[in-house]
Amino acid sequence: MGRNIETIQFNALKEVASHFRKVLTGDHTPEKEFILFFAHNGTGKTRLSMEFKDFNKPEGDFDTLYFNAFTEDLFVWNNDLENGVTRMLQLNKDSKLFIGLQDLEMETRIGKLFQNYVDINFFIDYENYTVTFSRNVVIDGNTETVENIKISRGEENLFIWCFFIAICEIAIDQVNSDDDTGAYNWVKYIYIDDPISSLDENKAIAVACDLANLIQEIKNEGSKIKTVVSSHHSLFFNVMFNELKNKAKHKAYYLHSKNNETYTLQDTGDVPFFHHIAIISQLKQVVDSGDIYTHHFNTLRSILEKTASFFGYDKIDKCIQGLDDEVLFERALNLFSHGKYSIYDPKEMGADNKDLFKKIFDGFLAKYEFYLPEIFNKQQEAV
Template identity: 45%
Template sequence: MDVASFSDLPTLAQRVREDLDKKKFVLLHAYNGVGKTRLSGAFRDLGRAVNADGETTRRDTLYFNAYTEDLFSWDNDLTYEKKRVLQLNSDSKFFAGLRDLEMEVKIGKLLERYADFNFYIDYDRREPSDSPDEPGDPLPPAVTFFRDREENGDPIPIKVSRGEENIFIWCFFLAIVQLVLDGAEAYRWVKFVYIDDPISSLDEHNAIVVANHLIQLYREAEKVEVGTVISTHHNLFFNVLHYELKNYFKGKASQYVLGRERLTNRYDLRQQLGDTPAFHHVAALVELDKVARGQAIQTHHFNMLRAVLEKTALFHGYTHFGACIKKDPGDADGVLHQRFVDLLSHGKYSLYEPVEMGDETKRFFRKIVRDFLDRYPYNKALFPADPIADADPAQ
């Protein structure tokens, strides 16, 4: 298996660009904390020129990452609390030519697959004015969300949840990708599309839906002239994309697993030929160990933990992952811990919005991870020497 090492992210980003000179897609797997989002920034910067005034004069990458959400901000109408809207940063090229391109229609067709709310974009917003002859100062365009209407037909504005907002922003991005693939004049500057973890904490169903939906956009394009990078920490999402690209863009995709050496801070790019990143269960366990040492433990981490337990059980020939938790059939604590994993890895939690655990559940999570690492000692170089503590949020 080919492995290339890089001293910094710009050098690594240049290698990814060189791949896209020969391929149409680069599929990249890396766990959180390795540097996926920072790599997307380094990739973008290689195609950007900035003048002495700090203005961007040239760019070539349309990207979706954690910073894309920063282009949207809520105006919560604190004075009247009647109309809360999601403002668009009109200074960004991300929103070029929205009105002329009928974005509402394009976004709406994509959004209906995921959500049950409606929206419209107001391009002519202004500050309130005391005089009808003197309109107020212009305001940025904004999105109004609604589900119901007044008797006169006017929409009743609502503020959508954080998860629904993320879905809307994702569909907004997909609509722009459609325009890029269609050759819209406003997005002629796009040579590359870079997508980093489109929606975090997907359950299995939605990992499949989002991956399939994304590749479907490219399949429907008459000609794919842009290079696209998709990076993710989600194993199933990677798996589905692998087969979608293999089936519809055979020979046009490169696949890698990205790692970072903690001592030297070098980046390793390992070619991944199969449908599942090699040793991803070990990488997942490293991530779980890191999570267990902090306070940001969320319910979806039980899904990761269950996957590690099931792979360990399979390796040892056990019929159930509970054998990796319980010391013996009569181990009361082990039975309870198995029940926690069972329930919290199959609970009906929000599809797109991670749920933070209560303090007591966090303590159980830490105990399960700690006992597992004590019982099945992996390479100690991957884990801190100090034991996982039952951290008290009040301390």
């Protein structure tokens, strides 16, 4: 497998946004239909989505339909605190996302998506920009409808997600038809930042598959719309990658930030990027720097547990079996990976324990020979 993998360093998120636009438009590179990238929480994914969205804002050129934490904030609960009876989700009518909803058959479009995840009914009041929910329940053998319920956080996230995807479908239809009067005919890009929150793994897979189908629909219809998707969720990322890797021209990346001062983008190549490989790479950086804290034993133990699970081992000690001082290593892992060593109360290790950590980590890497991304030791300046 070739390892001549592209790695680029940027000094600001706006530069990353510019790079993404160039990749999607074929500026000095083969044109791509979508970008998928993995980044840990705190890297700046949401800020990057806003930089991408606002890239042409000074010229008044809005071209990006986006989903991120700010999109979710456009939906706010009115819990009827006075009476506790009529609970509703209030839409921010000033948002461009909700332009012309009355004419777009949103209940039908959202409903066909939402019913794939949950058994909840909803009604949109277009005049007041509110959504109410109801659920059918069986009481004493009779089916009754409970009105004005407040749905769970996970159900709310799914509803907002389905609402957004329904609007994406409308945008695709309008752009493809060259409808100059359409509410979403301005859309050139769809940018989706971390659609996964408060979801179990089954629903995460379902959301990834539905999104992959949407991107495939964009390609099949010959649409001009390009897509960017980011995630911190390794399962979601891998499902998306595998669903689309042979179906659309794409780029898959890993985005890393060093102290929010520089940003490094690495092409993941022709295989999906695995979360534990990213963590191992970060631990290697920690070991190389010498800034090893006690809580890093928690991280190392987590990696050993995932490796043991992959190989079918019943205990993590099998991962260090055969190494010199394996008994000492096992004791150290059990002692220092205790929950009291929290990332929120970091304590730097003493020299002896740092040396012990390095020996365990280096022995583990030597035994399993993971291929680590070049992102931490081979960086190219962005052009």
